[in-house]
Amino acid sequence: MSLLEVNNLKVNFKTYGGTVDAVRGVSFNVNHGETVAIVGESGSGKSVTVQAIMGLIAHPAGNVQGGSIRFKGKELLKLNKKQMREIKGKQMSMIFQDSMTSLNPTMQVGKQISEGLIYHQNVSKREAKVRAIEMLKEVGIPNADKRYEQYPHEFSGGMRQRVMIAIALACNPDLLIADEPTTALDVTIQAQVLELLQDIQEKKDTSIILITHDLGVVAEGADKVIVMYGGMMVEKCSVHELFSNPNHPYTWGLLESIPNVYHEKKERLKPIEGSPPDLFSPPKGCPFAPRCKYAMNICMEEVPDLYDIAEGHSSRCFLNDELAPKIAEFSDAEELV
Amino acid sequence: MNQGIIQTIDIKKHFAIGRQQLVKSVDGISIEIYQGETFGLVGESGSGKSTFGKTIVGLTNPTEGAVYYEGSNVKDLSKKEQQRVNREVQIIFQDPQASLNPRMQVGDIIAEGIDAHGLAKGKQRKERIYDLLERVGMNPDVVKRYPHEFSGGQRQRIGIARTLAVKPKFIVADEPISALDVSIQAQVLNLLNDLKDSEDLTYLFIAHDLSMVKHISDRIGVMYLGSMMELTNSQKLFNEPKHPYTQALLSAVPVPDPTISRRDRIVLQGDPPSPVNPPNGCKFRTRCPHAMEICSLKAPEWKEIQSDHWTACHLYS
Numbered sequence: 001m002s003l004l005e006v007n008n009l010k011v012n013f014k015t016y017g018g019t020v021d022a023v024r025g026v027s028f029n030v031n032h033g034e035t036v037a038i039v040g041e042s043g044s045g046k047s048v049t050v051q052a053i054m055g056l057i058a059h060p061a062g063n064v065q066g067g068s069i070r071f072k073g074k075e076l077l078k079l080n081k082k083q084m085r086e087i088k089g090k091q092m093s094m095i096f097q098d099s100m101t102s103l104n105p106t107m108q109v110g111k112q113i114s115e116g117l118i119y120h121q122n123v124s125k126r127e128a129k130v131r132a133i134e135m136l137k138e139v140g141i142p143n144a145d146k147r148y149e150q151y152p153h154e155f156s157g158g159m160r161q162r163v164m165i166a167i168a169l170a171c172n173p174d175l176l177i178a179d180e181p182t183t184a185l186d187v188t189i190q191a192q193v194l195e196l197l198q199d200i201q202e203k204k205d206t207s208i209i210l211i212t213h214d215l216g217v218v219a220e221g222a223d224k225v226i227v228m229y230g231g232m233m234v235e236k237c238s239v240h241e242l243f244s245n246p247n248h249p250y251t252w253g254l255l256e257s258i259p260n261v262y263h264e265k266k267e268r269l270k271p272i273e274g275s276p277p278d279l280f281s282p283p284k285g286c287p288f289a290p291r292c293k294y295a296m297n298i299c300m301e302e303v304p305d306l307y308d309i310a311e312g313h314s315s316r317c318f319l320n321d322e323l324a325p326k327i328a329e330f331s332d333a334e335e336l337v
Numbered sequence: 338m339n340q341g342i343i344q345t346i347d348i349k350k351h352f353a354i355g356r357q358q359l360v361k362s363v364d365g366i367s368i369e370i371y372q373g374e375t376f377g378l379v380g381e382s383g384s385g386k387s388t389f390g391k392t393i394v395g396l397t398n399p400t401e402g403a404v405y406y407e408g409s410n411v412k413d414l415s416k417k418e419q420q421r422v423n424r425e426v427q428i429i430f431q432d433p434q435a436s437l438n439p440r441m442q443v444g445d446i447i448a449e450g451i452d453a454h455g456l457a458k459g460k461q462r463k464e465r466i467y468d469l470l471e472r473v474g475m476n477p478d479v480v481k482r483y484p485h486e487f488s489g490g491q492r493q494r495i496g497i498a499r500t501l502a503v504k505p506k507f508i509v510a511d512e513p514i515s516a517l518d519v520s521i522q523a524q525v526l527n528l529l530n531d532l533k534d535s536e537d538l539t540y541l542f543i544a545h546d547l548s549m550v551k552h553i554s555d556r557i558g559v560m561y562l563g564s565m566m567e568l569t570n571s572q573k574l575f576n577e578p579k580h581p582y583t584q585a586l587l588s589a590v591p592v593p594d595p596t597i598s599r600r601d602r603i604v605l606q607g608d609p610p611s612p613v614n615p616p617n618g619c620k621f622r623t624r625c626p627h628a629m630e631i632c633s634l635k636a637p638e639w640k641e642i643q644s645d646h647w648t649a650c651h652l653y654s
């Protein structure tokens with residue numbers, strides 16, 4: 001049994017402009033000690049997917065329309081608020097992109113860590129403080145005793161992100177969800193934070209869901225990848241397969257649009273033309289069809305199913321149908337790897 | 338090439354904050370930007386890239402030092418000449434949303450500069466707007482629409498069209514693609530590259546993403562805490578970085594290739610120091626793996642260590 005099993009998850013939001021189908025059928029598993037990356041353009045449904053797992057979709061505007069989310073075999077969608085709170089923060093926790101707005105600006109940083117410990121672990125105030133200081137040390141904050149008493153604005157962006165990680169890890173969760181944890185950080189600080197996450201994972205066998213738009217971060221830090229487009233999971237595979245045997249035309253486009261720093265010659269970049277779909281009026285068929293070089297008639301009419309490509313590799317594209325024309329191998333795959 | 342369109346002589350920009358405290362955002366930079374090149378500028382957040390860019394285009398006056406445009410000190414030019422420089426030297430910002438007036442139609446946004454400088458009227462003005470839209474890859478039908486009806490990438494194109502309208506020669510592009518999706522970044526980068534050739538432009542391109550900077554730039558300058566640390570052509574900077582900060586910065590970039598293992602990564606310890614209180618001597622010494630005694634005593638000189646390869650580090654003096 002996997003630690004987390006998400007099956008055919010669907011989420012929509014009712015807004016003044018109409019209903020937004022933010023997530024339209026996402027399925028994946030997270031095993032113990034594994035890192036699963038989610039990539040995709042902004043608005044493709046990455047954050048909503050993990051918010052649904054954390055039970056953060058706010059009613060009545062937001063609705064989980066269907067599917068199932070099983071954590072350690074337990075169906076999360078059937079739990080009430082209190083049962084969900086038991087799991088959140090204790091067995092799974094989340095860190096957000098924007099550490100400034102997710103930390104409480106009026107509360108000492110250390111207290112924000114010990115509060116969770118007192119609430120979830122039933123420890124005394126004094127014990128919680130000792131453990132919080134230990135956590136600050138563990139995430140690499142120097143002068144942890146002094147820092148305990150400071151406020152978020154006295155910390156740099158990278159240090160605030162470490163504090164977020166400390167809060168998320170304080171109760172030793174089995175699953176850590178990180179929504180673009182390094183997007184707002186400089187590369188040198190990003191390297192520190194990613195290294196920290198990897199160290200902790202190695203030590204504690206934590207499973208991680210990592211949302212990022214940086215394919216470099218995926219290549220270096222993840223085991224499996226989910227590629228999302230227009231609210232759908234369009235490809236799912238191991239990191240190695242993503243780079244060596246990508247199947248979906250959107251994934252091809254994504255891989256082709258990043259420059260290769262190892263190339264001496266400056267080749268023209270190959271962007272994906274057009275813009276992402278408007279989720280208020282998504283295309284009737286394949287969400288990628290309006291931008292896809294290979295789109296066929298059926299692509300405009302029907303949403304493709306997931307096709308199994310190989311063990312643990314599936315792709316939502318009609319080109320995998322027996323009757324579809326065969327596209328010459330993804331031309332740049334070799335060059336990229 | 339090799340004729341400077343822009344030259345900065347020991348530019349400093351200091352801001353007073355609170356009582357008697359100074360942020361030395363730009364702290365003595367002397368570089369030359371060649372006619373027709375793309376000069377990439379990288380460095381951590383707060384290192385002074387935007388402040389330097391704004392000083393070059395005259396949006397803010399330097400505390401000390403001088404900016405030369407096409408060989409003359411901008412400050413010494415006549416009012417009329419300065420107006421010409423103001424038109425020929427332009428800046429594009431990161432956030433296409435914030436820099437376009439939401440209540441103006443696209444056509445009028447693009448014509449802002451044309452109107453301000455009185456460059457065209459009536460039919461000519463209209464034709465110019467259509468032509469500009471075409472140049473940035475947009476359909477001329479959009480003139481009557483409003484900014485919110487467009488995606489981030491399209492808004493950036495509108496902003497670029499507005500900038501081109503005044504026929505600039507030199508453009509500071511301050512993180513023009515940072516707010517965009519990867520696939521859209523490539524569209525805008527290609528557009529900027531094409532325009533550089535067709536409109537005879539020179540760019541100062543400020544960015545975070547080192548692989549994108551390398552792709553677009555001829556030469557790259559690396560800033561840290563208000564100072565330039567290294568400057569050379571982009572291939573050389575990536576292949577043989579000399580300055581320890583450049584080495585660390587490049588090695589921190591994650592590589593989109595799972596077959597390459599990065600055991601050799603230099604992970605810098607700690608955060609960059611505050612620009613209010615930078616370390617004496619070499620500003621990088623508190624995080625430098627090679628720091629020596631002299632590094633705290635004396636600031637390293639900005640020196641050309643090989644032809645067109647500049648760096649400020651005691652290891653090379």
Ligand SMILES: Nc1ncnc2c1ncn2[C@@H]1O[C@H](COP(=O)(O)OP(=O)(O)OP(=O)(O)O)[C@@H](O)[C@H]1O
Nearest residue numbers: 352354360362381382383384385386387388389612
């Ligand atoms: N008007 C101002 N008043 C006071 N300090 C300022 C002002 N403008 C910039 N600074 C300070 O100058 C330093 C450099 O800022 P700048 O915006 O140039 O950095 P940057 O390299 O462009 O960073 P980023 O990558 O985050 O855009 C920072 O410490 C900043 O806080």
Ligand SMILES: Nc1ncnc2c1ncn2[C@@H]1O[C@H](COP(=O)(O)OP(=O)(O)O)[C@@H](O)[C@H]1O
Nearest residue numbers: 013020022041042043044045046047048049279
């Ligand atoms: N609370 C909300 N109310 C209405 N729409 C929302 C809400 N949260 C997200 N959405 C919409 O759902 C879609 C997916 O959003 P999100 O998951 O945040 O994308 P991303 O992949 O960038 O994380 C977007 O169209 C977004 O505007």
Ligand code: SF4
Nearest residue numbers: 286289292299317318
């Ligand atoms: S299903 Fe059709 S439109 Fe969609 S990605 Fe595949 S070929 Fe392109």
Ligand code: SF4
Nearest residue numbers: 619622625632650651
């Ligand atoms: S001058 Fe000294 S501290 Fe500065 S980069 Fe060179 S070796 Fe490091």
Ligand SMILES: [Mg+2]
Nearest residue numbers: 046047048179
């Ligand atoms: Mg998001």
Ligand SMILES: [Mg+2]
Nearest residue numbers: 386387388511
């Ligand atoms: Mg800036």
